[in-house]
Amino acid sequence: MxxxxxxxDVRRLLTxxxxxxxxxxxxxxxxxxxxxxxxxxxxxxxxxxxxxxxYFAVKANGNFFDNPSRGLPRIQGMILLADATNGRPxxxxxxxxxxxxxxxxxxxxxxxxxxxxxxxxxLIVGGxxxxxxxxxxxxxxRALDRVFVYDLDPSRAEQLARETGAEAxxxxxxxxxxxxxxxxxxxxxxxxxAGQFIAAVGADSHEKQEIAPELLASxxxxxxxxxxxxxxxxxxxxxxxxxRASLSEVLRGAKPGRVSDDEVVIFDSTGVALQxxxxxxxxxxxxxx
Numbered sequence: 207m208x209x210x211x212x213x214x215d216v217r218r219l220l221t222x223x224x225x226x227x228x229x230x231x232x233x234x235x236x237x238x239x240x241x242x243x244x245x246x247x248x249x250x251x252x253x254x255x256x257x258x259x260x261y262f263a264v265k266a267n268g269n270f271f272d273n274p275s276r277g278l279p280r281i282q283g284m285i286l287l288a289d290a291t292n293g294r295p296x297x298x299x300x301x302x303x304x305x306x307x308x309x310x311x312x313x314x315x316x317x318x319x320x321x322x323x324x325x326x327x328x329l330i331v332g333g334x335x336x337x338x339x340x341x342x343x344x345x346x347x348r349a350l351d352r353v354f355v356y357d358l359d360p361s362r363a364e365q366l367a368r369e370t371g372a373e374a375x376x377x378x379x380x381x382x383x384x385x386x387x388x389x390x391x392x393x394x395x396x397x398x399x400a401g402q403f404i405a406a407v408g409a410d411s412h413e414k415q416e417i418a419p420e421l422l423a424s425x426x427x428x429x430x431x432x433x434x435x436x437x438x439x440x441x442x443x444x445x446x447x448x449x450r451a452s453l454s455e456v457l458r459g460a461k462p463g464r465v466s467d468d469e470v471v472i473f474d475s476t477g478v479a480l481q482x483x484x485x486x487x488x489x490x491x492x493x494x495x
Contacts (some may be wrong), residue, residue: 208295211489213303219492222343225311225485232258232484233315236454239479241434243411248272250411256479262290263483265301269411271389280389281305287486297490301482304489308481310339312430313405316453316473317383318347320428320463321403325382326351330372331395331416333362336387336407341370344383354379386416393418393443398425398470405473412438417472419444425470426450428463434476441474449474 211219235258242253249270256263267283274280283301288294317325328350330337341353353372357363360376367374378395386395387407396418398404404425406417417440427441427449435441441449451461453473464471 209297209490209493211297211299211493213300215493216299216303216307216485216489219489220307220485222307222310222314222339223346224488225307226314226343226346228484228488229308229311229481230315230318230457232480233312233454234457235259236458236480239431241431241437241479243438245411252410254477254479254482256483257290258480258483258487260290261296261483261487262288262293263479263486265304265479265482267301267305285482285486287483287490297486297493299486299489304482304485305477306335306339308485309336309407309475309477310343311485312453312475312477312481313340313385313407313473314343314347315457316405316428316475317344317403319453319456320471320473321348321383322401322464322467325403327354327381328352328383328385329354329356329375329379329381330366330385330387331356331378332385332387332408333357333359333366334387337366337385338370340385340387340405340407341366341372344385348383352381354381388416389414390416393440396421400468400470403464403471403473405475406440407475409440409442409474410438410476412442414438415443416440417474419447421470422447422472425472426464427472427474428453428456429474430476431478434478435474439474439476440472454480
């Protein structure tokens, strides 16, 4: 029987440090990827697949904005992990914990390589689970002096601040690193100061938007996957903007990332299957050992 790993199993098997290491390695060794999106009333389904080393993974997630009011997670789904050398199914994993972990890990990898070397402050926009894991992950790769949390619902910001030792703020404040992880459907980040690094994480459907097109146009844009970002990332709303590179190209030295301390660098993060297969394979290996 194919083993099933729940989100609790994944959290028990993997730390955020594991996720960062696995995701960074996957981006450096980028292989074949594919994605498909199907939009339905009230939400969408995303199917993402990739091969990394001897593993193949396909993830099918449903993303429904109003689910919390129904007592359901906004994002839920499954990952099938298989042996890429013979097609044998190896495990089925609940995708919730994997998705949260690998997205936070990718944000940290991007901040590690694209933020200024002297970056010491972090602003999280969005007080949910992705904000929480982003704080944890970025603290692993950057020596932060202060962390701020902003949310349209002040109680969410205050709760996350209490849980993470951050500071809740009533408005967007200046920081060296900014992570936007909201379900916003209207751009709210329109300006940036010289040298900022922004990780735009929330836009994962064509209806969502966090970064104004004019800010994207005046910044250096690094993508996780150019095709996906054009289809449903923040770049979807700025079709004339050309990214400088993918994160994989930056990590492999094929193209430059940040080249000066004055550049505003934006990482358009839509979530790629390479991240899923890296985290799922590690969880599977840990469960089998």
